[in-house]
Amino acid sequence: MTTSPRNPSALVVDLYELTMMQAYHLTGIDGWATFDLFVRRLPAGRDFLLVAGLATVLERIEELRFTASDLEYLESLGQFRHDFLDCLEHLRFSGKVAAMPEGTVAFAGEPILRVTAPIIEAQLLETVIMNLIHLQTLIASKAARVVLAADGRGLVDFGLRRTHGTESGLYGARASWIAGFDATSNVEAGKHFGIPVTGTMAHSYVQALADEKEAFRTFVEAFPETVLVVDTYDTLRGVKRVIALAEELGDSFKVRAIRLDSGDLEDLSASARELLDAAGLEKVRIFASGNLDEHGVQRLVRSGAPIDAFGIGTRLGTSEDAPNLDIVYKLAQLDDRPLLKLSTDKATLPGVKQVWREEDGNGVAAKDTVGLAGEDLPGRPLLVPVMEGGRRLAGADESIDAVRERSAGELRRLPPAMRRLETDIEPYPVSVSRKLRALRDELSSKA
Amino acid sequence: MTTSPRNPSALVVDLYELTMMQAYHLTGIDGWATFDLFVRRLPAGRDFLLVAGLATVLERIEELRFTASDLEYLESLGQFRHDFLDCLEHLRFSGKVAAMPEGTVAFAGEPILRVTAPIIEAQLLETVIMNLIHLQTLIASKAARVVLAADGRGLVDFGLRRTHGTESGLYGARASWIAGFDATSNVEAGKHFGIPVTGTMAHSYVQALADEKEAFRTFVEAFPETVLVVDTYDTLRGVKRVIALAEELGDSFKVRAIRLDSGDLEDLSASARELLDAAGLEKVRIFASGNLDEHGVQRLVRSGAPIDAFGIGTRLGTSEDAPNLDIVYKLAQLDDRPLLKLSTDKATLPGVKQVWREEDGNGVAAKDTVGLAGEDLPGRPLLVPVMEGGRRLAGADESIDAVRERSAGELRRLPPAMRRLETDIEPYPVSVSRKLRALRDELSSKA
Numbered sequence: 001m002t003t004s005p006r007n008p009s010a011l012v013v014d015l016y017e018l019t020m021m022q023a024y025h026l027t028g029i030d031g032w033a034t035f036d037l038f039v040r041r042l043p044a045g046r047d048f049l050l051v052a053g054l055a056t057v058l059e060r061i062e063e064l065r066f067t068a069s070d071l072e073y074l075e076s077l078g079q080f081r082h083d084f085l086d087c088l089e090h091l092r093f094s095g096k097v098a099a100m101p102e103g104t105v106a107f108a109g110e111p112i113l114r115v116t117a118p119i120i121e122a123q124l125l126e127t128v129i130m131n132l133i134h135l136q137t138l139i140a141s142k143a144a145r146v147v148l149a150a151d152g153r154g155l156v157d158f159g160l161r162r163t164h165g166t167e168s169g170l171y172g173a174r175a176s177w178i179a180g181f182d183a184t185s186n187v188e189a190g191k192h193f194g195i196p197v198t199g200t201m202a203h204s205y206v207q208a209l210a211d212e213k214e215a216f217r218t219f220v221e222a223f224p225e226t227v228l229v230v231d232t233y234d235t236l237r238g239v240k241r242v243i244a245l246a247e248e249l250g251d252s253f254k255v256r257a258i259r260l261d262s263g264d265l266e267d268l269s270a271s272a273r274e275l276l277d278a279a280g281l282e283k284v285r286i287f288a289s290g291n292l293d294e295h296g297v298q299r300l301v302r303s304g305a306p307i308d309a310f311g312i313g314t315r316l317g318t319s320e321d322a323p324n325l326d327i328v329y330k331l332a333q334l335d336d337r338p339l340l341k342l343s344t345d346k347a348t349l350p351g352v353k354q355v356w357r358e359e360d361g362n363g364v365a366a367k368d369t370v371g372l373a374g375e376d377l378p379g380r381p382l383l384v385p386v387m388e389g390g391r392r393l394a395g396a397d398e399s400i401d402a403v404r405e406r407s408a409g410e411l412r413r414l415p416p417a418m419r420r421l422e423t424d425i426e427p428y429p430v431s432v433s434r435k436l437r438a439l440r441d442e443l444s445s446k447a
Numbered sequence: 448m449t450t451s452p453r454n455p456s457a458l459v460v461d462l463y464e465l466t467m468m469q470a471y472h473l474t475g476i477d478g479w480a481t482f483d484l485f486v487r488r489l490p491a492g493r494d495f496l497l498v499a500g501l502a503t504v505l506e507r508i509e510e511l512r513f514t515a516s517d518l519e520y521l522e523s524l525g526q527f528r529h530d531f532l533d534c535l536e537h538l539r540f541s542g543k544v545a546a547m548p549e550g551t552v553a554f555a556g557e558p559i560l561r562v563t564a565p566i567i568e569a570q571l572l573e574t575v576i577m578n579l580i581h582l583q584t585l586i587a588s589k590a591a592r593v594v595l596a597a598d599g600r601g602l603v604d605f606g607l608r609r610t611h612g613t614e615s616g617l618y619g620a621r622a623s624w625i626a627g628f629d630a631t632s633n634v635e636a637g638k639h640f641g642i643p644v645t646g647t648m649a650h651s652y653v654q655a656l657a658d659e660k661e662a663f664r665t666f667v668e669a670f671p672e673t674v675l676v677v678d679t680y681d682t683l684r685g686v687k688r689v690i691a692l693a694e695e696l697g698d699s700f701k702v703r704a705i706r707l708d709s710g711d712l713e714d715l716s717a718s719a720r721e722l723l724d725a726a727g728l729e730k731v732r733i734f735a736s737g738n739l740d741e742h743g744v745q746r747l748v749r750s751g752a753p754i755d756a757f758g759i760g761t762r763l764g765t766s767e768d769a770p771n772l773d774i775v776y777k778l779a780q781l782d783d784r785p786l787l788k789l790s791t792d793k794a795t796l797p798g799v800k801q802v803w804r805e806e807d808g809n810g811v812a813a814k815d816t817v818g819l820a821g822e823d824l825p826g827r828p829l830l831v832p833v834m835e836g837g838r839r840l841a842g843a844d845e846s847i848d849a850v851r852e853r854s855a856g857e858l859r860r861l862p863p864a865m866r867r868l869e870t871d872i873e874p875y876p877v878s879v880s881r882k883l884r885a886l887r888d889e890l891s892s893k894a
Contacts, residue, residue: 012613014605014632015646023648023669029655073638079670119655126649130608131616138611158461161577162771164585164611165618166459169578172611185461191520199462201470202573204778207786208476208566222470223526231790262790314771323770324609324761331651339654343678344710 010066011073012128018074021120022084031335032095033119034352036111037129038330039137043322047418047425049106050144050407052175053136054099054113055400057129058392061093064124093121097387100355101398103140103178103407104382105414107428110355110370112137114383119334126329134327135168136175142294142319143179144411146312148419149298154309156198157184158289159317172317178403180411185311193400203261206232213241220245224254227287230272231262239272243279257285257308265290266305273306291315294421340443349436350443355382365413371433457513458520459575465521468567469531478782479542480566481799483558484576485777486584490769494865494872496553497591497854499622500583501546501560502847504576505839508540511571540568544834547802548845550587550625550854551829552861554875557802557817559584561830566781573776581774582615583622589741589766590626591858593759595866596745601756603645604631605736606764619764625850627858632758640847650708653679660688667692667702674704674734677719682710686719690726704732704755712737713752720753738762741868787890796883797890802829812860818880 024030039049066074066088074080074088095117106112113133115122146155157176160169166188173189183196190197201219206229209215216228230238239258246253258276260268265288276284288300289311297310314320330348331339338350351372356379360366371377386396417425432440471477486496513521513535521527521535542564553559560580562569593602604623607616613635620636630643637644648666653676656662663675677685686705693700705723707715712735723731735747736758744757761767777795778786785797798819803826807813818824833843864872879887 009635009638011635011638012607012616013634014607015634015637015644016632016649017646018634019647019670019673020649020652023652023666024655026669027656027665033651033655035651070638074634077637077644123651126651127608128613131610131613134609135612160459160461161574161776162581162774163578164615164765164770165582166575166578167614168611169459185463187460187462187465187521188456188458190462190524191456191458191517197462197524199464200466202463202467203788203790204480204482204570204573205467205470207778207788208471208480208781209474218474219470222473223466226466233789235791262793318611318770320770323611323765323767327609329608331654334655341650341654342680343650343708344682346709 009070010064011070012131013124014127017123017126019079020123022080024120024123025084025087026081029119031119032116033122033331034114034116034333035122035126035329036332036348036353037113037133038111038328039106039108040326040328040346042108043325045423046141046322047428048141048414049112049137049325050140050179050410051100051104051106051112051133051137052102052140052178052403053133053171054102054386055398056136056171057113057132058097058387058396060128060132061097061125061387062390062392064091064093066091087120091121091124093117093125093390095121095387095390096385098383098385100382101384101403101406103403103405103410105365105410106382107368107430109430110368111353111383114352116352130327130329132171134325136171137327138319138322138325139172139175139316140179140407142316142322143176143181144407145294145421146297146316147180148411148421149294149301150310151301153301153307155181156309156311157181157186157316158311158313160186162314163317169317174400176316177400178407180404180408182309195400200227201229203229203232212238213245216241216245220249220253220255224252225256227257227259228255229259229261231260235260235263235268236271236275239275242284243275243281246279246281255284257287259287259289259311261288261290265307266300266303269300269305269307285309287311289313293320298421338439338443340440342444349432350439351436353436356380357382359413363413364415365428368428368430369433370430371436372439375433375435377433456517457511458517459578460571461574464570464573466526467570469527471567471570472531472534473528476566478566479563480569480778481561481563481780482569482573482776483779483795483800484560484580485558485775486553486555487773487775487793489555490772492870493588493769494875495588495861496559496584496772497587497626497857498547498551498553498559498580498584499549499587499625499850500580500618501549501833502845503583503618504560504579505544505834505843507575507579508544508572508834509837509839511538511540513538534567538568538571540564540572540837542568542834542837543832545830545832547829548831548850548853550850550852550857552812552857553829554815554877556877557815558800558830561799563799577774577776579618581772583618584774585766585769585772586619586622586763587626587854589763589769590623590628591854592741592868593744593763594627595858595868596741596748597757598748600748600754602628603756603758604628604633604763605758605760607633609761610764616764621847623763624847625854627851627855629756642847647674648676650676650679659685660692663688663692667696667700671699671701672703674706675702676706676708678707678709682707682715683718683722686722689731690722690728693726693728702731704734706734706736706758708735708737712754713747713750716747716752716754732756734758736760740767745868785886785890787887789891796879797886798883800883803827804829806860810860811862812875815875815877816880817877818883819886822880822882824880
């Protein structure tokens with residue numbers, strides 16, 4: 001299944017990538033470069049990342065082509081040479097990629113993806129790789145927190161209406177599913193990724209009918225096993241109208257749930273549950289939505305509110321508390337020459353690297369080490385080859401369900417304080433191997 | 448020029464729109480509905496919106512089609528009837544749209560767009576209209592603040608690498624240009640919207656060459672009038688290497704600027720300016736980037752830092768301080784029947800509405816009134832017809848440059864405290880007309 005229904009153009013680049021490429025071309029710099037993708041620092045209130053977006057990126061890399069109209073546009077800018085544009089016309093990615101598989105937990109400072117290719121190709125991919133891994137990792141990492149907070153209750157992605165564009169809604173649905181959500185309201189995401197879609201009615205349907213009871217009655221005729229939104233005028237009056245309809249319909253009443261979308265969800269869910277149970281409608285479940293994130297869900301779950309499932313929208317879809325990650329794509333090696341950058345607060349680690357994770361006796365993640373790829377360090381190496389010669393390796397073509405399963409396992413292996421979303425906990429220990437430190441110090445002193 | 452190179456599918460909907468449509472279809476609810484798009488509350492620290500995204504939305508509405516594979520997918524969900532799917536197959540938007548033109552300043556509670564169409568069509572558009580106007584209005588509103596802070600200095604959008612997807616980068620570039628930015632690094636946005644693109648080199652180019660001086664020399668050979676990034680190892684040492692290159696090249700040295708991308712930009716720009724001036728390089732300008740937003744820019748401009756232009760990236764591209772707007776799309780009328788919703792904190796205004804803006808003697812926006820469309824109220828009406836019979840009206844097809852000019856005029860007419868980005872100022876006065884208040888009260892009492 002294709003992950004990128006929109007296939008954006010090879011011009012999804014920052015202009016400086018193309019000018020640098022022409023300068024490499026002219027200067028005869030054509031060695032193989034290794035670039036690392038990593039998150040420098042985690043946002044406040046976040047302790048881990050859930051990596052996502054790799055399948056999308058690999059597909060884009062394979063498809064990468066400059067069209068005739070792209071080249072015409074570049075020519076019109078008046079700064080590119082014909083020999084360089086000819087080179088772009090025939091450019092295909094021929095390099096290799098190693099990456100943490102989607103659904104892996106990662107921490108700050110760890111390479112999550114590594115490109116090794118002729119420098120002109122590796123440079124071209126900078127922006128598109130950053131952009132797509134950033135988006136899905138951002139949303140998957142937020143969604144994972146919601147999943148932990150929900151503690152087994154149902155979760156539906158409602159983000160599409162306020163995500164940053166429709167592509168963000170599509171990949172946000174994918175990322176939430178990977179993290180453990182149960183469904184999405186986004187129909188395009190359902191079609192493209194096979195994610196279950198759910199959704200029944202909004203307030204507008206209730207408004208459009210003569211009155212609320214008529215709205216419920218007609219909607220149930222159209223969709224007997226539906227979910228009725230009860231807060232258009234007054235939540236508990238809405239619940240009573242559902243009960244009245246149940247009495248009227250008798251055995252043919254099959255409504256699955258009511259949805260609360262405003263007000264104090266803790267109080268209202270308790271009162272609604274009481275009303276429903278008193279009417280013998282124990283089977284009718286309660287679904288809640290409205291400005292929820294992991295904190296709201298955790299508060300409701302811990303209070304014992306009788307809510308069976310949550311719809312999570314804007315705060316997840318825009319990762320409201322942390323709308324971006326400090327993700328970067330940095331040159332680490334050219335041919336045999338390890339490289340670094342020393343800019344204030346933006347220094348990098350040189351060389352071709354690997355990340356090893358050690359787990360404790362219970363399988364809980366205990367300690368990561370970033371070292372040089374050839375080292376023999378304790379733990380499980382997290383970066384695995386996913387592309388060679390510009391083509392995805394067979395093992396890299398995972399189903400989204402396999403990724404979701406990996407993610408569930410990784411979340412189970414998080415340190416318990418992280419699983420409880422505790423605040424102000426010690427950062428997870430990520431160290432740099434002795435060899436890598438020595439290499440960095442040696443290169444720093446020479447720069 | 449097309450504004451949507453990616454043409455997403457008609458399935459960019461929340462499932463509940465389709466289920467409601469089927470229920471309307473079955474129930475015979477086929478009247479003409481009016482839906483309003485508006486922002487309920489402004490985010491903390493924001494005092495106005497700059498409306499954008501209309502051209503994109505109108506184009507999508509015109510192009511809206513369910514493909515055979517869309518219909519096949521919907522059928523596979525097992526809840527849609529064949530007669531309804533047949534209706535979708537032939538569905539084209541036949542209604543009308545009125546909207547504030549792009550580049551208009553708007554405030555909370557004001558309809559910025561109004562759809563009037565057969566309810567099944569108007570309901571279908573809910574998510575796609577919200578999503579696209581939300582994104583561009585969010586970014587244009589943030590970019591406008593950066594433009595005000597920069598007070599005439601150059602501004603370049605650097606957002607693409609960390610926007611939420613590549614579509615968000617594309618429309619973010621469009622929105623920033625509308626708000627008054629001078630260029631973007633996003634090549635796709637340059638191609639599709641004709642926005643000037645800029646960009647020269649990153650740290651990776653400096654790292655890839657044998658040393659920084661060699662990097663500058665070769666880059667200047669490839670692009671004589673370039674901008675050199677000087678902070679790869681040590682900013683002021685980088686500046687001195689630029690000066691050494693200028694001395695070596697003499698008259699053939701044509702470098703336009705240096706770029707500072709890390710460290711204390713106020714101090715470093717002052718020191719760099721001194722070094723450059725002392726070397727007779729007064730013409731070499733200073734460009735600064737790195738974690739900037741309107742606050743950083745305003746601080747640097749007010750401190751007198753000798754910075755000529757700014758690159759603004761992630762904090763703009765993700766609207767970091769306010770990554771979403773409380774935008775909604777609400778049913779306000781069905782045929783002749785004005786409608787409202789009373790949900791806690793989410794109540795709406797009924798009827799087909801208009802917004803009037805009164806300006807003071809200096810042309811500064813002074814007061815807005817939301818009233819019923821037929822009323823005769825003082826001021827300039829802000830909502831204008833842009834689509835009828837499902838087709839854009841001739842006047843609605845504006846060039847992006849015309850929109851940018853309108854935006855500049857609107858920003859000039861903002862109250863001075865807003866132009867200065869003062870905090871904790873009185874909200875702009877938006878009142879509800881007496882007739883509209885009376886209608887709301889009457890309907891509330893009946894609900």
